Amino acid sequence: MTDNQNDFGALINQMLAFQGEATQRWFTQMLPETAKKLPNPGEMAEWMDVARKLQALWLEFQEQRVATQLPPNPFADPAKWLNMAGQFYHQSPLSDPQHQEKLWADSLALWESLLNQYGIGPGETEAGHSPRLPREDRRFADEKWRSQPFFALVHQTYLMIAEELEAMVDSIEGLPDDRREQMRFATRVLIEALSPANFPLTNPAVLERTLETKGDNLVKGLQHLLSDLKRGQLTHTTPGAFTLGENVAVTPGEVVYQTPLFQLIQYTPVTDKVLETPLLIFPPWINRYYILDLNPKKSFIRWAVEQGLTVFVVSWKSADASMADLTQDDYIRAQIEAIEHVRTRLKVPSVHTIGYCVAGTTLAATLAVLARREEDARIASATFFTAQVDFEKAGDLRLFVDDVQLKLVEQLSGDGYLDGRYLAATFNLLRGRELIWNYVVNNYLMGEEYPAFDLLFWNSDTTNLPARWHKEYLRDLYRDNKLVVPDALSADGTPIDLTRITTPAYIQAGREDHISPPDSVFRMTRHLRGPMRFVLAGSGHIAGVVNPPAAAKYQYWINDKTCASIDQFIEGATEHPGSWWPDWIEWIRALGPKTVAARGKRKPGGKTDHTIESAPGSYVKTR
Known part of the structure; x- marks a missing residue:
């Protein structure tokens, strides 16, 4: 080795020593608390x-x-x-x-x-x-x-x-x-x-x-991450903490009718008398119906039964290859079929209806079809939970309806249906901080266990969608906004014109709703022609709807004057504390206060009533 090489080596050693000292000094200044906790050499084996x-x-x-x-x-x-x-x-x-x-x-x-x-x-x-x-x-x-x-x-x-x-x-x-x-x-x-x-x-x-923890949190976190990668979906709640029919979706009832697309559940009355006009609920066909029956304390279905309503709910089947060719027509026909079965079963002239989110959109189209056919008297009222018909101001979901996104949906729809996990990922992205990165930090990095929360269990219980219908829905409604153009769309051979709807309507929106913004929901009032009551609830797309009176949470606003915009509505609205559910049941009773005895087929599963299976049914369990 030459002297020059020795000198160069000495210089390198001096530079490294200086760099080490500088790094240590920087570390001590910038991370004083962390520097004190660094592992000592004796802990390196761990x-x-x-x-x-x-x-x-x-x-x-x-x-x-x-x-x-x-x-x-x-x-x-x-x-x-x-x-x-x-x-x-x-x-x-x-x-x-x-x-x-x-x-x-x-x-x-x-x-x-x-x-x-x-x-x-x-x-x-x-x-x-x-x-x-x-x-x-x-x-x-x-x-x-x-x-x-x-x-x-x-x-x-x-x-x-x-x-x-x-x-x-x-x-x-x-x-x-x-x-x-x-x-x-x-x-x-x-x-x-x-x-x-x-x-x-x-x-x-x-x-x-x-x-x-000497890195134990990272081991647990990696286990959580790999588990999610295997199932292709982010976990939000403790696996195995909830079982349908045991600690969620537990309101007693029976499946009284079934088609390849839906099961119809009727719930057991708890009052001696019930309102003559029954209630039929159409939940979103992109989610499981039991968002309205999570547990007894916050179940809208159970509460409605306790108010003396005969309650039916549609449980949509998660799509498979056999449903590849389903379109809007099939869902509208399904709603009409469910209405007719309830009317026939209870021998009543009409039913109250509820449509939640996208099922509310479809319910509006169903009402328009029945109105055109002069059969709308079969519907005593229509309640819309966070439902849109005018998609001009539909919020962030409009970001996913350009030609590139629609092509992507088509590519992802193997065997004619769209895997519900793609939809879950889309909705999670809309609230990335709360529904993605919060879990990345807590469960992947901190190594914490998941909470046992029924709402998060429901949120992760994805539903597959017929690819053709889903694409048409995004294209015709979200992108092209055709539903509010009279006769631009048709269903089952009948043109759809929302302005023909004169059915009494109760329209609910959530003030903080990012999926169905209140301005977008309010626009429904511009197209219907019957008596309407618009209610703006506190909170968002879920908590604004699922808000039982006993919880004493949030608030709602009413403005009985005719308003041209949501801003005008808010400006003149009166705030009321708590849940809007009592306001809704008063509105329902005012439309038809007559009651009948809760017997015969008002009690599903009796001696002469041959039902299919007990609630929550089998369709809600299909994956």
């Missing part, structure tokens, strides 16, 4: 054991992937989002060198300000004072995000860049409104995914948990 466990879990998963075909990834084509991100970059000010220079200058100013507050910056220090962070976000409310300079710097920089990215979308000139909304959504999805809370090394709570 950490190596954790690494081996993680490796073994991953290798086992990879072997299972090769041996068996795991469910497909239920998320959109990543190439599409990468392409959109690339277009966004080139169209946005982010590609402008002047804007890049401004972003860099803003970042340096933020870093200098924060470091000075922690007493380690190059300028005048402010150590000893509680840091004054310029941006707040509930994801970073934990004191751990501000107690150490590194984590404060990371999350404040993230929030600043997020603001810049969102502002860029609004500043792009010449962009069509629908394209701008798509870019807003894609930007929000990207921002939420890149939150420092979602990564173990930049989340102080995860790092602290990892050090405390």
Whole structure:
């Protein structure tokens, strides 16, 4: 070895020593609390054991992937989002060198300000004072995000860049409104995914948990992640915590009628007398019906039975290959068939109806068909839970109805039906923070167990949809908004014109609903021609509907004046505390107060009543 080589080697050693000292000094300054908790050399064997466990879990998963075909990834084509991100970059000010220079200058100013507050910056220090962070976000409310300079710097920089990215979308000139909304959504999805809370090394709570448990949280978290990858769906609640008919969907009743598309459940009365006009509920055909029968305390079905109503509910069958050719006509015919069976079974001239969400949309079309045929007297009233007929302001779901998305739906619909997990992933993306990243942090990174929550169990109980009908629904209603154009659509050979509907209607919307925005729901009042009562409930798409009076939660607003818009309605509305259910039952009783004895076929499953099976039936259990 030459002298020059010796000198060079010595120089390298000095540089490494200096770098090690600098790194240690930086670590101590930026992460003082974490530095004290780092494992000592004697604990390295335990950490190596954790690494081996993680490796073994991953290798086992990879072997299972090769041996068996795991469910497909239920998320959109990543190439599409990468392409959109690339277009966004080139169209946005982010590609402008002047804007890049401004972003860099803003970042340096933020870093200098924060470091000075922690007493380690190059300028005048402010150590000893509680840091004054310029941006707040509930994801970073934990004191751990501000107690150490590194984590404060990371999350404040993230929030600043997020603001810049969102502002860029609004500043792009010449962009069509629908394209701008798509870019807003894609930007929000990207921002939420890149939150420092979602990564173990930049989340102080995860790092602290990892050090405390010596990595056991990461082992549990990887087990949760791999389990979800195997089933092709994010888990939201404790597996096995709920069983249909045992601790959810437990209101007593019988399946009294069945077709290849639906089962009809009638519930057992609990009052001696019942209203003569029965109630028939059409739940969403994209979800399981028992959202209205989760448990006895918050079951709308049970409550309605206790109010003296004879209650029927349709339980839609999850689609399979045999249902590939179903269209809107089939669902409208199914609703008419269910109405006729209830009328015939109880020998009554008409029924009260409820349509929830997309089933409410279909119910409106059914009413229009019956009105055109002069058979609408069969419906005593129609109640709409968060249902839309005018999709001009339909919210974020409109982002998924362009030609590219519709083509993707077609590609994903193997065997003629769309796997419900794709729909679940779509709805989860609309509330990514609550329904995706919250679980990534808690269950994948922190290694926590899942909560036992019946609503989350229902949310994960996906339903397959007939591909042809689903595509037509997105194209004709969400994209082209044809339902509100008289005679633009038809069903079972009958043109649909909503303005022919004169049936009394009770229209409920949720003030915070992101799936069926209140402005969109309110627009139904522009198209129907019968007496209407519009009610704006507190909360959103689920909690705004499933809000039993005993819970004493939220509120609702009533405005008896004729209003041209939701804003005008809100401006003159009177707020009422609690649930809107009592207001609804008073409205129902006012339409027909006559009662009859709860006997004969009012009690399903009697000696002379041959029923198919007990509630909740078998269709709700099909996957």
